[in-house]
Amino acid sequence: MQNRASSVEKGRLITRRVFMLSAAKLILLGGITSRLYSLQISDREKYELLSDKNRIREWKTPPQRGFITDHFNNVLADNDRVFQVHLDLDQIQDFNNTIFKLKNILELSNNELKKIYREKERLKPWDILVVSDNLNWAQFSKLNLYLHELEGVKPVVSSSRFYPYKDDLVHVIGYVGAASQKDIERDDIIKENLVPGLKVGKSGIEFAKEHQLIGRYGIKRYEVNSSGKRISQIDHIKETQGEKIKLTVDLEVQRLAQELLKGKAGSISAMDIYTGEIIAMASSPTYDPNKFTHGIGHKDWEEIRDDPLKPLVNKSIAGLYSPGSTFKPLVALAALEFGTIDPERPILCKGHKHPYELYGVKYHCWKKNGHGYMKLRNAIKQSCDIYFYEMARLLGVDRLAIIAKRYGLGSNILKDLYFDEKKGVVPNTFWKKNAIGKSWYLGETVINGIGQGYIQTTPLQLCLMTAQIANGGYKIKPHIIQDESITYENVKLKIANQFINSPLNFSEEDDQKYLVDREYRLYERLYKDPRNINFVKDAMFGSTNEQYGTSYKSRYDDIKYQYAGKTGTSQVKRITEEERKLDLDQSQIEYKNRDHALFVAFAPYKNPRYAISVLVEHGGSGSSAAAPLASKLIKKIIDRHKLRDQIKNGSSSLA
Incomplete structure (x- = not known):
């Protein structure tokens, strides 16, 4: 009995073990099948991607x-x-x-x-x-x-x-x-x-x-x-x-501008006085941009960075300078527009021995022996400081600031493109109180009248100022990226429409509106009386094309190239009485203490299309250092005018 019971028990144990082993096999097989399904079916895309990642x-x-x-x-x-x-x-x-x-x-x-x-x-x-x-x-x-x-x-x-x-x-x-x-x-x-x-x-x-x-x-x-x-x-x-x-830039004009500035620190800017197209915007010294493409070497970087003439600065838009006598046409225009001076009134300039004096402070003219009796046109032509001291005193800095801003000074011109552009300073009594915390003095108005003192401008601003005088006093928008919709014909038509829709009216109410400092719309008239603009343009013509004019030596006799301009000499250091007595030539003065040389012009005079500004840092006299450069560039620009017009829709000719 015992053996039989033992056999039955043993059989049950074996059956149980077989069952467990079979179950284990089934579970294992199910797991493998499930995993294979997951790999082959469910996660096929995932593993296909991983495979491709290894293969591709x-x-x-x-x-x-x-x-x-x-x-x-x-x-x-x-x-x-x-x-x-x-x-x-x-x-x-x-x-x-x-x-x-x-x-x-x-x-x-x-x-x-x-x-x-x-x-x-x-x-x-x-x-x-x-x-x-x-x-x-x-x-x-x-x-x-x-x-x-x-x-x-x-x-x-x-x-x-x-x-x-x-x-x-x-x-x-x-x-x-x-x-x-x-x-x-x-x-x-x-x-x-x-x-x-x-x-x-x-x-x-x-x-x-x-x-x-x-x-x-x-x-x-x-x-x-x-x-x-x-x-x-x-x-x-x-x-x-x-x-x-x-771009609107003319490569040939730009290269000539850079060549003219070679060995100098300065700027040359040129633009169309109607379309606002910038023809050239040269700054010197310069550097090779190809060196930066693959990472500039330490030695090259130090050479550029440590150059005292600052090649990294775009002097046309980021260099700030006192405009000197290039500011005088705008001072004259302001005085005429506000009616503060009679252009026929003579003012005596006696030279260094009898300077202009205000509250015990002496203000000298650049001409040692004086200019004699000057009327306004001659004062612009010969750049008489004494005349402009008196005219600025009568005009006042606040009214002068209104006109200066209106014609482009103290404003960003290409800020949407150049993050380093400087706005400059057009001072007035309110500005000084806010910026310096002091009251304005009459003596500061006097020196502001000859483009010295607090006023700071960029060369491109001076070019815009000249362009808006040359086009008859209409607001334009300078640009350096080509805009095919802006043509000479379109702009002239818009200016004509502005004139028709806003005819001249010299009522007292309009005069009061004119005194307000405000923003002007594109192609809007900036002047009150066109005779004042024409007077200033004529005086600038005399400054270049008539004897005793400050840029007379740089003139062209050929009417095709005749231009009107204004020289400027901007002091970088106040001249002491001892230095004035020495009467040193610019070449005898240490480079960093020499005056900046400036020149602005528009050309051709008979039918103007282009404005130009030239600045040579520490160049001395505007008549000797800046005007000759402008003269060469103006000829190049006029010679290439027809070629430029062939590219644009429609064309216009220069007489």
Whole structure:
């Protein structure tokens, strides 16, 4: 019985074990089946993607920047092919070994190695490190020969910014450089297009028009083997080139302007007095923007940064200067418009022995022996300081400030493009109280009348002032980016309509309205009486084309090139009585203490179309240092006028 019971128990145990083993097999099989289903069916796309990621590599290619051209479609900012070497950090097991091999292959300097290690510290482990973005062909070829020994190294053929005219346009166009963290954080477009070695605008048009110029990145997909070596290209989405930006600048005029300033510190600006197109905006000294594209060297950067003539400053828009006697036509216009002086009233200028005196303070004329009796036209023509001291005293600084602002001084002209543009200062009694906390003195009005004292302007503002005098007193908007809708014919029509819709009316009520400081609409009339504008223009003609005029030596006898202008000499240091007695020539004065030389003009006189301003820092006299430069440039501008008009819709001729 015992044996039978034992056998039954044993059979049950075996059955139970078989059942458990079978259940375990079923569960295991179910798990495997479930996992296979998950891998093959549910997560197929996920693992397909992971498989492709191992098999397929994707590289972003940098976007192609748009071209920048001049008025005649000459390419001023181009794209050039460059050879680069990138490191894919997440594919490198031994970074030091890879860099050691690259050092020998590319002959990298110790400074370059330090820069690579600094950059690596800044990057994330899966980022791309650009070892060099400007290899020569010999280096690039050698790199490709040894590529099988270099893990994570990618030779890249890319494009980079190139400026064919180098330093002639750097202050207009600006330059590009590697996208910094600050660039990425401030601009979503840059962040979206971020690829290794991306270059973005750092100044000028390159910076202001980044969104139009940058374009869009491309994508290249390659099939690779287990070692990461490319087998074949699978797909290529080509990068998109940015928009073309066309400037109003005339390359030939701009290059001549820069040539005229060579060896000097200063500015030359020229614009169309109706359309506001800026023909040239030269600043000197200058520098080569190509040096910044691939990262400027320490030595080159120190040379530019430490230059006492400040090549980094765009003097046309960011240089602030007292306008000197170039301000006198505007002072005369203000006095005529407000009726504070009779242009036929004579004022005596006796020279240094009998200066203009106010409350015991003496104010001298630049001419040692004086000008004698001067009426207004002659005072402008010969730039008599004594006359303008008295006229400014009668006019008052507040009324003068109204006219100065109206004609473009103390305002941003191209602020939407150039973040470094300075507004300058057009002082009045309210300004001084707010800015300095002191009352205005009559003596300050007197020196303000000859463009000295607190007043500070940029050369481009002086060019705009001259343009709006030359066009008969109408507000224009200067621009440096081409706008095909603004033509000479359209502007003349709008000015004519303004005149018809707002006829001259010299009622007392209109006079009172004219005294108010306000904003003027585009092409609105800025004057009260056209005779006053014409008087000033005629006096400026005399200053250049009649004997005793301060720029008489720079005149043209050919009516085609005749222009009207006004010289200016801006003191940078007050002259003491002892220095006045010495009567030193400018060449005998230390450079930093010499006067700035200025000149403004419009041309041709008979049918004006262009205004120009010239400034030579510490150049001495405006008549000897600035006017001759303007004379040469004016001839070039007039000679190229018909060519400019052929590009625009419609044309106009110069008599």
